[in-house]
Amino acid sequence: MPVNYVGLERARQADGLRMVVVGGIPSPWGEAAKGILKIKGLDWLAVRLDQRDDAMAAWTGCRNAPVLMLNDEAPRSDWQEILLLAERLSPEPALLPAEDPHRTEVLTLCAEICGANGLGWFRRLDAVHRGLQGLEGFPPPVAGYLGKKYGYDAANAGQYVPEIVRLLNKLSKRLQEQQQQGSRFYYGEQLSAVDIYAACFMALFRPLAEEVCPMPAPIRSAFSALDERILAALDERLLEHRDFIYQNYLELPLSL
Ligand SMILES: N[C@@H](CCC(=O)N[C@@H](CS)C(=O)NCC(=O)O)C(=O)O
Structure with a gap:
């Protein structure tokens, strides 16, 4: 619905x-x-x-x-x-394991995607930095606004891409290991919160098609423009997992 x-x-x-x-x-x-x-x-x-x-x-x-x-x-x-x-x-379906260490492990993975200094955080700052440098990224007024609000620091901007690459590599390595164990999910053998966050945060790298995710062209362009090091780290596995989660658990088209 x-x-x-x-x-x-x-x-x-x-x-x-x-x-x-x-x-x-x-x-x-x-x-x-x-x-x-x-x-x-x-x-x-x-x-x-x-x-x-x-x-x-x-x-x-x-x-x-x-x-x-x-x-x-x-x-x-x-x-x-x-x-x-x-x-x-609504305890069912559970999106977090009930017991530690599993619960803490899943929450830690989630924090690496959603939290301060996580994948989304650095990618937003990267798109701010690109916009302010005159590269394809957030349009300069948006970049200025978001940069001030979310801690953009020109002196640290060189760390954004390496941090994003490190986190993408970590996610794709995890998916690969899970696939070797016969699982399509990030943790264990069933859906958990980390699958939802990982799928949704792919929007900042490869937004879903316009038919299911209509969005302003400058923002689509900012979300899609990637440094070549990030592009190289954007393993197809991450996008296949995104598609699997959207098709089976989330709602398309998006209601924005
Ligand atoms: N506080 C949230 C993150 C919130 C956040 O980053 N919101 C952004 C999402 S793009 C936002 O509202 N941006 C628009 C704005 O700040 O004006 C969390 O920790 O889960």
């Missing part, structure tokens, strides 16, 4: 789950959160993020997305808080 978008007031007055999401762009944090709620069978109302809306910021406590709201509870804006709430509200 497509996502049910409503206005801020309607969402604020409703009970249950509501989530503010970036509109019009397959923001991987938001797409993964949508996928988690879908897989869990949880109903929710969606509100598109408006960074300039003070009432929205007062409700969610920040000016970015996703932010998941449950009744009158405090906003959840961190990927892990969102995942843990979904696990609590």
